[in-house]
Amino acid sequence: MTPVFSLAERDRRWDLARTFMAREGLDALLVFGEHEDAGPAPVAYDTWFTNGRPGATVVVTAEGAPVSLLPGPMYIMDHLESSRRGETMWIPPENLRPARSSRTIVEALHASGLDAATIGVVGLGSHMPWHPEGIIPYGLWNAVLTALPRADFRPVDLAFGQLILPLGAEEIAVLRRSAAIGDAMVEAMVATAAPGVPESHVYAAGMAAGYRQGTLPAAMHLWSGPDVIAAGPPAWGQRPQEPRTLADGDVIYAEVFANFGGRHTQNQVTIAVGDVHEDFHRAALVARAAYDAGLAALRPGRTFGDLVDAMHEPIDAADGWPFLIAVHSLNPGLSVGKGRGLFSRIPGTEGYPRIADHPAFLPEMELVPGMSFAFEPNYAYGRHLAHLGGTVVVGEDTPIELNAYTAQLLHARGDAA
Template sequence: MTEALKAPARGFERAEFEQRTAKLQQRMAQQDLDVLFLTTEPEFRYFSGFKSQFWESPTRPWFLVVPAQGLPVAVVPEIGVAGFEQTWIEDVRSWPSPRPEDDGISLLAEALTEFSRDHRRVGAMLGPETHLRMPAANFAQLEQMLGSRELVDISTLIRDLRSVKSAAEIEKIRFACEVTAAGFDYLLEHLRAGMTERQACKAMHLEMLRLGADACPYLISASGQGGYDNIIMGPTDRTLGDGDLLIIDTGANFDGYFSDFDRNYGFGRVDDEAKRAYEAVYQSTEAGLQAATPGRTTGDVWQAMWSVLEQAGALGNDVGRMGHGLGMQLTEWPSHVPGGDVLLQPGMVLTLEPGMSFAPGRMMVHEENILVTEDGCEMLHKRAWETLPIIG
């Protein structure tokens, strides 16, 4: 039995939050932003250090206000005030939530008004791949309270900052990846024909927890005779048998940071077409590894991977992208898409996820997690098997 892996330290030093906030405030100054506010868990945690499972409850809103100068201010329900003693946040303003008639909106408006007297510009996450974690009526109320102040979309600003990880963040992601890789190896040794998808996933889930993952909130699978055509719904109670192909895609979490990759397994007499498709996505990943260097673009990475799949006879790619950012969320900006113009930078953590339809109703997908370095990229975990592993 593999021993639990050595985990990195939990949390971050105060200096980490000071540096994140300083970088944010430099960008705010460039855009004449007096203040901004954050409402979603990853962004709130990124700048405050406040980590709580209470975000799972939709009842109460939480707000973090970041002025152009000085420390962030938390505007939070009274039930959460004590938790900020463990953070670097000193100014915590609260109200007795839930209070539907005014669930923190007046308090938030007061804080934003206090800090927005120069340019009268207030930032909020209003762009793609994000949302405001507050009722639409409350946001309309906030707009009214802010009067003539301009609300500015800061989603590009925030995602740019978060896309480059610190050394401490990288170590947490690396550990989550190593735990996941060990879980896949464990499953290779214990997977048998006659098991169901659900039994296979549960066995791997328990092993990842034993090895040190805090949670495995994302664990899906699909299977079928010689392939699969749906990779986002399982696991199911379908029994695995001769000729089947099984994919498991999972994201383990450690201290708030994710892994996200998959592995494929074959059972018995898998046809040659599926084996060739496996080899094609493996070689496509190799091309992605060569292309993922600083100064190249997400479009370059996509094209490098797609060229291999196209040459191998791919009928198409129905996923819409072939990889994405990774960190505090299972999927983060940017995406590897055709024509993507995001420049890769050292410190970015990305997935490479080539996928192909290799026959009608049959797919093959492969995914790995990488770190962009000064002169290329490196894997954050053990590489997948070069040929499709066959069970039984």
């Protein structure tokens, strides 16, 4: 049976937000949501309040339903049609507004008597990795500040993000469904990959599996080659060129982003095509050791910094090099593991800018049951990289491992097209 969010889940969230407002001395919250096609790690706190289409700006006060300012009339038509079909909508029609410009924000705050209020803002603070200095446009925010000179606006992004990181029981059920969809996407990719197959066919197989499961996964990251060191969308998705054709000895690196009901999961994928270099297997052993160390450290009462340090112990002890971070939070994407300056270790990087080490972000954050994380340990010997992992949740006693399938080096089993 497909899990859904009930009105009890709605009330749990709204009550939690209002408890937060009272604790922080806030009269209201002003919550900005990123565009619905934002891709991986979207800033979508608006949907936490609305259970609706991403991209709204939400005003939350101490009583009543939030007011949802929408990007355009099509959002209202979607709400109307969903209501007509019998779906339970969290925001009533009278609390919808057909625009989210600075003018409509000011009007909504004025209508709620908030001209001189203390208002917590989600959208001004850091949202890693894409928005380290916030998502609110300068022109919009300058107009709001000019129109409401007596209001006290306070960034609350990090505090509110940590408030909602522990998922409720209904959210974890939805997260499990998202993780299962991610596994199905990877299984389709493994079944398709083979020498002679364009990597675009592997990409298409994975995305199609996600669509068939009844959701809209974000565009995945995918690269392939015998010794490729890269991450991100495939080159043929960015420039006019032919997709690469797989060959024996290649590996496929992919990061698969499943999204079901606004709960996000990630699969970190390395698929061996035929006989691959032995160093891939060696690197996978180090990455798996880091994954297992993370499972052992993911316990209530410990800190995110403890988790990061535990995952890096086997990484630091080996004689190759790590590619990217080993772990970050999900739902929302908030805490980020430490990174190493990597370019000095890759041949052929002369002339490129150096990348400095960076510490973990929010290392002091306490681990609480219900928090979800992307475990993505990676390791390389020379140019032979293994990247594996998936979504893990802090349990009451032991971790809840949702994507064990991709916590290993996978092997293609497809046939050439």
